Amino acid sequence: MPDRDPSAVLPPSAEKRSYVRRMFAAIAPRYDLMNRLMTLGRDRIWRRSTVRLCALPRGGRLLDVATGTGEIAFEALLQDAALQVTGVDLTREMMVRGRTKHPGLTFPFLEGDALALPFGDNTFDAACSGFMMRNVLDVSAAFAEQARVVKAGGRVVCLEITRPASRLFRPVFDVYFFRLVPLIGGLISGQPQAYRYLPQSTVDFPRPAELARIMLSVGLRDVRYQTAMLGTVALHWGTK
Numbered sequence: 735m736p737d738r739d740p741s742a743v744l745p746p747s748a749e750k751r752s753y754v755r756r757m758f759a760a761i762a763p764r765y766d767l768m769n770r771l772m773t774l775g776r777d778r779i780w781r782r783s784t785v786r787l788c789a790l791p792r793g794g795r796l797l798d799v800a801t802g803t804g805e806i807a808f809e810a811l812l813q814d815a816a817l818q819v820t821g822v823d824l825t826r827e828m829m830v831r832g833r834t835k836h837p838g839l840t841f842p843f844l845e846g847d848a849l850a851l852p853f854g855d856n857t858f859d860a861a862c863s864g865f866m867m868r869n870v871l872d873v874s875a876a877f878a879e880q881a882r883v884v885k886a887g888g889r890v891v892c893l894e895i896t897r898p899a900s901r902l903f904r905p906v907f908d909v910y911f912f913r914l915v916p917l918i919g920g921l922i923s924g925q926p927q928a929y930r931y932l933p934q935s936t937v938d939f940p941r942p943a944e945l946a947r948i949m950l951s952v953g954l955r956d957v958r959y960q961t962a963m964l965g966t967v968a969l970h971w972g973t974k
């Protein structure tokens with residue numbers, strides 16, 4: 735049930751980066767609450783799996799790309815307080831929310847672009863991203879950047895929304911995602927446009943098997959994926 739005219743919702747490519755930044759800045763105050771509501775609290779489980787799939791050594795170095803309010807990075811620290819976690823994101827307003835969320839738990843939140851990560855080659859034991867890939871202009875370049883900053887043998891892990899393949903379930907999901915989410919998201923955040931963009935951004939996003947091929951094409955090996963929540967969420971991982 736995507737809108738008949740996606741261009742009414744999606745920004746032109748040249749403006750995508752600034753559009754995405756403005757949008758996340760606007761919804762930052764309600765971002766975590768909307769996540770819990772939209773996923774019925776399941777998002778925490780997926781983030782936990784994302785961290786586990788990073789297969790970090792104890793006290794290892796993790797880069798959380800597009801950390802936002804730090805949900806995955808904090809989850810990593812809850813699993814192992816000795817980890818050296820760094821978060822990087824385009825949107826300062828999201829990170830400002832994250833900084834004060836868990837008194838006693840902290841990590842550096844840095845401003846930066848997933849397509850030009852401000853780190854040297856072979857710096858981290860793993861890099862991950864959660865719900866970011868739909869928002870970047872070049873998915874392949876984003877994976878290549880993560881592969882670049884990870885050490886040989888380290889993991890690159892991607893958590894993302896995907897539209898279910900099941901013909902039976904898809905219409906139900908589409909009503910929820912394309913009608914209900916924009917309505918509820920608009921009411922809670924006061925930013926209906928942002929919650930129209932969210933479902934629309936999944937329409938042309940590569941299906942899980944294609945995303946796995948993109949990861950292989952940037953040189954990652956042993957690429958695998960699994961879907962969850964009736965095929966609405968996909969977790970991909972590969973090794974440098």
Ligand SMILES: C[S@@+](CC[C@H](N)C(=O)[O-])C[C@H]1O[C@@H](n2cnc3c(N)ncnc32)[C@H](O)[C@@H]1O
Nearest residue numbers: 758800801802805823824825847848864865869
């Ligand atoms: C849906 S939020 C996900 C935040 C967090 N990873 C989570 O799991 O809750 C998407 C985040 O991606 C960030 N983002 C989008 N494009 C980006 C880019 N090119 N570089 C860095 N961050 C980006 C946005 O600013 C936003 O904070």
